[in-house]
Amino acid sequence: MKYTQAELEAFLDEALSPSEMSEIEAELRSDQELGIQLRAIHGRRDAGVHSLGEIWRRHRVSCPNREQLGSFLLGVLEDDHADYIRFHVDVVGCRLCSANIADMELRQKEAAESAQTRRTKYFQSSAGYVRKSLD
Template sequence: MTITKATLDAFIDDHLNEQDSIRVEKAVRESPELHTLLKSIVASRDIGDHSLGAIWRREHLSCPTREELSSYKDEALDTQRIDYIKFHLEIVGCNACQANLLDLNSAKDPKANPAAREKHKQFLKNSKLLLPKKQ
């Protein structure tokens, strides 16, 4: 894996899959040149890097919306959009979208996360106590 400025940008934004993140971190620790480049990228962001690419990555502009991910899961999109989202999830490996899809899947399956379900029930119960009583 060749580590470029774009790779380091993705590393900083947590857009790499776990294996690539590990490789980049190891390479940065072992290479003073990469370490210096990483520090300069972070410094340029701190002073306000407003390049088109930086904004695109930071704002997740290529990511499908949560509604699109839900439709993707239900196969309710046109073929081209399904292909793009599949590419985005599997090839690009967008961690944010993968987490979003995992959340959507677990929301449909009450057995997937019983602790979260219990917390949600407790939240609703407590919220009910805050509502004004009917007269």
Template sequence: MPHTDFTDADLLAYVDEQLPADQSSAIEAALRNSAEMRQRVTLLVRRRDQGGHSVGEIWRRNRLSCPSRSDLGSFLLGACDPDYEDYIEFHLQTIGCRICQANLEDLRSSQQDAPDRQRRRRRYFESSAGVLRSQRPS
């Protein structure tokens, strides 16, 4: 994809890390090869940071379309309303929100680590129970 095919919105989404990995890779490759494109991105960021506050910009920067972390946890457990589950699936797969994908992956890994954490807590408690009993005043 030639660097002129990227829209301003694409480039700003790249800067904010809100593009799927394949689109981000294409823009990154184009940026490496084009001083003109790097200058274009610099100007876009400068213009945006000087107070260009459109509704779309506010929506994207504050990630108003993203489900909350607790909603992603409910999605992972299969405890969401079916319509909202469809939306989250769309957001993750079709939109390709990398932030939400990373949150979901973090929740998955913490869910897998939960049994180990519970065993460690029980061992800590059991190992300190005797110490606590011996420190109680008689």
């Protein structure tokens, strides 16, 4: 299988989906030409030569920041902005943004569980005081 320069650069940046990464890794074991191509890209990078696409990916120019992703999760973004984030995560498959969203969802869930536990403890610890004041 022939890969584009952009795909190989994304492979070196670990910016492909897990299935695409494993596909290239598997082919790399048997295809010497692919190994030569990857070494050439790596050598070019070490020499300081970078493509516009490579700079774009490396600096994650198209990635929303965590504040924007948090607003997306809360559902407070304008429709166009929310649609872009959905496209960026679902279609483009940005692993960094997907990981950020998963992290924020986990933290949100943990915070909700912690708040519920705290409320229960407050209620249980003050239940005796409330009964005494009602008597």
